[in-house]
Structures are given as structure tokens and as C-alpha cells.
Amino acid sequence: MFQTVERVGYELTLDDISIAIIGLVRAGAVFRFVYCMVRLQGAEEEQAHYRKRAKNAVLFYVIAESIWQIKDIVMYYYG
Numbered sequence: 001m002f003q004t005v006e007r008v009g010y011e012l013t014l015d016d017i018s019i020a021i022i023g024l025v026r027a028g029a030v031f032r033f034v035y036c037m038v039r040l041q042g043a044e045e046e047q048a049h050y051r052k053r054a055k056n057a058v059l060f061y062v063i064a065e066s067i068w069q070i071k072d073i074v075m076y077y078y079g
Contacts, residue, residue, distance in 0.1 A: 018071070022068055025061075025064045029058075029064070032053075032054075033057045033061075036050045036051075036054035037054060040054065
């Protein structure tokens, strides 16, 4: 099927794309958490909002990592 793309002698596979997406998700979750922690220290009246956003960022990271692990298990089992 459409699992490879040819570009100047380099073959981009589905695994390469998933690794790039995993890196982006990890970096985004870490930066979101750090941003919320920095804003939490500066905003007295909005502490509850940023605390909840930081908690949601951690929850998103855990769920995203779980999804990639499940994908790997399914690919190993059926692949």
C-alpha cells in the first residue's frame, strides 16, 4: 500500500513518521507543562486554571504514550 515515500534517495517509512510524531507529542506536552508551571507562579487569581491545565497536560502525555505502546503491541502481534 502507501507506506513509503521516496525523497532524494531516502525512504520515509510509517515507522519514521510515527517516531517524529511521538517526539512532537512529547515535546509539546513538556513545554505545555512547563508553561503552566511558570504561569502558575505568576498568576494569583488564575492558579486553579493553570493547575488544571498542567494536570491535563500530564494526563494527555500519559494517554498519548499509552496509545503508542498499544500501537506497537498490535503491530507486533499482527505484523
